Amino acid sequence: MFHDDPLMVLDDLGVVVQWGCQAQELLGYTAADVIGQPAAVLVAETTAPSRPGARPGAAAVLRNRDGCEVAVDLRVRPMLRPDRSIAWAMYRAAEEAAADTGAAVLEAFFKQWPQGLYLLDTDLRLVRVNTATRNLPDMPADGGLGRRFTDVFDLSAPGETEAVVHEVLDSGVPALGRLVRGRPKGSTGLGRLYSLSVLRLEDAQGAVLGAALAAIDVTVSEAEHARTEVLNTVHERVGQTLDVLANCEELVDALVPGFADAAVVDVVDMVLRGEEPTAGPLGREVPLRRAAYRASDRWSPAYPVGDVRRLPSSTPYAQALTDFRPRLLTLGPDTAWLTADPSRAEVIRLSGAHSLIVAPLALRGTALGLLNLYRTQETGPYDKQDLALALSLATYTALCIDNARRYTREHTIAVTTQRQLLPQCPASQATVETAHLHRPGDRGGGGWFDIMELSGGRTGLVVGEVAGHGINTVATMGQLRTAIHSLAALGLDPDELLARLNDTAMALAEERAALPLGDPLRREKLAASCVYAEYDPLARTCTVARAGHPAPVINFPNEATVIPDIPTGPLLGSLDGSPFTAVTLELIDGSVMAFYTPAFLSCHRPSAQNALALLRQILEHPCRDLPDLCDEALYACQADDSSSAGDAILLLARTHSFPADKVATWPLGYDTAAAGTARAHVRSQLTEWKIDEATSDTAQLIVSELVTNAVRYGSPPLELRLIRDHMLTCEVHDNSATAPRVCHARAFDEGGRGLFITAHLAHKWGYRYTSDGKIVWTEQRL
Known part of the structure; x- marks a missing residue:
């Protein structure tokens, strides 16, 4: 075999006519030194010794520029020159060069x-x-x-x-x-x-x-790579939820089996409840709860998840929560401190655990819990790098746990506050049976419902939701609920009530926008939805208006379940100037209305539309008790593992007409004798209803004052109505839109005391406008 380039080329007289780079590197001569010179000047006088394996006659001894001898295996090959003469190309044998180099490299590798x-x-x-x-x-x-x-x-x-x-x-x-x-x-x-x-x-x-x-x-590099992978895995998995137990479970899942054969997380019990843990070392009296555990199949925990106990003293577990310093320990049959916890010692013995890391879950000098990592004979012992990693993981997990604890605390406060702001035991009215469901959202929503007793035997039904979560959302919900109560007491129609409620929401939004720039509440836009219905049992009508909220589902006995076409107004708190529209529906006795928040249906697995269809099917059995219908709707429309940021609320109301024998109505003449006539009607009717004399006398005096004012300041026709429920309601209707007001008469004034006396005698009083005038009403306790 030959190298591709010749060392030199000689003519037929042995004169050098070409000089290669390899020849210059081998002998040190340049082309100018040798071209034109006979090749004999390059040959040494001695004869090179034969090397093992060299071909006979192939060895040559050349002299380099310094005069030293160089033994080379040469090969000669004829070549035709451009002038058709023959030249002789000298090549160095490739086998020699390769063998020499390869042997040297191989020898160096095996020795060094x-x-x-x-x-x-x-x-x-x-x-x-x-x-x-x-x-x-x-x-x-x-x-x-x-x-x-x-x-x-x-x-x-x-x-x-x-x-x-x-x-x-x-x-x-x-x-x-x-x-x-x-x-x-x-x-x-x-x-x-x-x-x-x-x-x-x-x-x-x-x-x-x-x-x-x-x-x-690659033991060291792979161990470092594995530690990096563990760190990345923990950062990816842990802290994705604001739940203390979920964070602990995610941690042990990330550590077993890659970094530990068994991992245990114990958390201070008060932390799980969202309470602020005591700063400084953990006291001996403070219990820990087993929050998470993961191990290989042959392990069985010394204490089950959920177990609450105090740490035994004089153990690395207790010491780690005293000085907040992690421990790297070797386990064996002679480990003295294990005698303080026999159950744990037995599990360690049976599992063959030989290496243990105890790392405190601590943050800002406060103990939150403990992380314990074990390795068995099947894996190598922990080292100092593993200890540093475990401390880093414990610190990160402690931060996630503390964030979850703070959220749990805020969520608990928000839910508790919301529960206190909602009606505690909303009683059904004589003409409206009600039942409700309320499942707070995962993050604490601003949903609310209400059942309000209105004058004239009417009932107000409300379901609404403030966008957002947390204590500020709950506080806004309480403000809007209070405003609705005040507006409903004024006898406003549903569309007018929502318009005034929107004014209140916009005022609250302006107050929020005026907060300091650093206040996070300033960045939260105030928006709320609401549906308000007013049922009149005497007219058997229900007037409904809504502000960006779903319309109710209504079932008419022996008829289809429908969703009435009620135009929606803008969300409360928005700058949309669109008006609110009320729709009046005629209800059959025994009709069932279902009001709900979107979260009640959106948690359903297939879709909200399917859940709405299920709700309609359930309402087609109106004869069942409303609490049973609520439960059935919950089971059908909500998945057990569903989660929602909003409150899931369902309010069912079954309507009835008012008993005819508990209502009495009389027209009155528009003259000075009207007051006497009204007193006579009241006395006669209350005697028939077997109302006690004291109540009757008070009612006669109240009616006398109301009728007198109607004759003096109103306009005909006049009408008197008595309604007997758990309250005795007296209503005087006239055709005037002039609103009555309480006057504070002076000592020598002859009039102006009518409403003042009425306000003191009645439990409640007020007025509301109708399409043809106004009604002034009072209520007395029976």
Whole structure:
């Protein structure tokens, strides 16, 4: 074999006519030095010794520029010059150069390479090992030559490794970077982790000679890589929810089995309830709750998840929460401190745990809990780098737990406040039966409902929701609910009531926008939805208006369940100037109305539309008790594992007409005798109803004053109506829109005391406008 470029070219007289770069590197002469000179000047007078394997007559001894002799195997090949003369090209034998270089490189690798190098024959017996391998602890003096490499080294998967080598011998495709844990036979411990690469060896004719194995110790780098992976995994998984227990479970899931064979998280019990833990070291009297546990199949916990107990003193667990310093411990049968906790000691003994890290879950000098990590004989012991990682993981988890604790506390306060702001025991009216469901949202929403007793036997029904969550949302909900009560007492129609409620919401929004720039509430836009219905049992009508809220579902007995077409107004608090529209519906006795928040249906697995269809089907059985209908709607429309940021509210109302024998109505003349006539009617009717005399006398006086004012300041026609429910209601209707007001008469004034006297005698009084005038009413307790 020849190199591609000749060392030199000689003419037929032996004169150098071409000088190659290799010749200049080999002998030091430049082309100017030798071209035109006879080649004889380059030849030494001595004869080069024959090398083993050199061809006869192929060796030549040349003299370099310094006069030293250089032995070279030369090959000669004739070449035709452009002038048709013959020249002779001198080549250095390629076999020599390759053999010399290859042998030098191979020798250097086997003597100086710090990692393992092995040559195997086709039977996988060791033919040669490098110096670094011979220096391994417990390595045989002869390097194990002549024996199969699986007999010399204890590998984690010997059969699998042999299969890889055979596959390389068969296919010739190298296997690179296979991770194998191994150690010399007889060594103790887990051994080292190696990156194993296998190459097939062939001779010049392509015959398979064996395999070359290179084993690079990657124990440290892989351990560091594994620790980085664990850290990244914990940061990805832990802290995704604002739930203390979920964070603890996510932590142990991320650590087992990659970083630990068993992981235990104990949390201070008050932290799980959202309470502020005591600053400083954990007191001996403070209990911890087992929050999460994960281990291999053969482990069984000493204490189950949910168990609450105090840490035994004089143990690393208690000490870690005293000085907030992590511990790296070796476990064994003679570990003295385990006697303080026999149950835990027995579990450690049965599991074969030999290494333990105890890391405090602490933040800003406050103990939140404890992280315990165990390793068994199947994995290596923890080291100082593992201890540093465990402390980092514990600190990060403590931050996540504290965030969840703060949220739990705020959520608990918000839900408790909301529960106090909502009607505690809304009683059904004589003409309206009600039942309700309220499931607070995961983040504490601003949903509310209300059942209000109005004058004239009417009932107000409200369901609404303030957008957002937390204590500020709940406070806004309470403000709007209070405003609705005040507006409803004025007898406003539903559309007018929502318009005035929107004014209140806009005022609250302006106050929020005027907060300091640093206040986070300033950035939260105030928006609320609401549906308001007013049922009149005497007219058997229900007037409904809504502000960005779903319309109610209504079932008429023996008829279809419908969703009435009620135009929606803008959300409360918005700048949309669109008017609110009220729709009056005629209801049959026994009709059932369902008011709800969007969250009640949006949690359903298939879709909100399917859930609405289910709700309509459930209402088609109106004869059932309303609480049973509520439960059935809950089971059908909400998934057990559903979660929602909003409050799920359902309010059912079954309507009835007012009993005719409990209502009395009389027209009155528009003259001075009207007051006397009214007193006579009241006295006669209350006697028939068997109302006590004191109440009757008071009612006569109240009616006399109301009728007198109507005659004096109103306009005909006049009408008197008595309604007997749990209250006695007196109503005087006239055709005037002039609103009555209480006057504070002076001592010598002859009039102006009518409404003042009425306000003191009645439990409540007020007025409301109608389409043809106004009604002034009073209520007396029976």
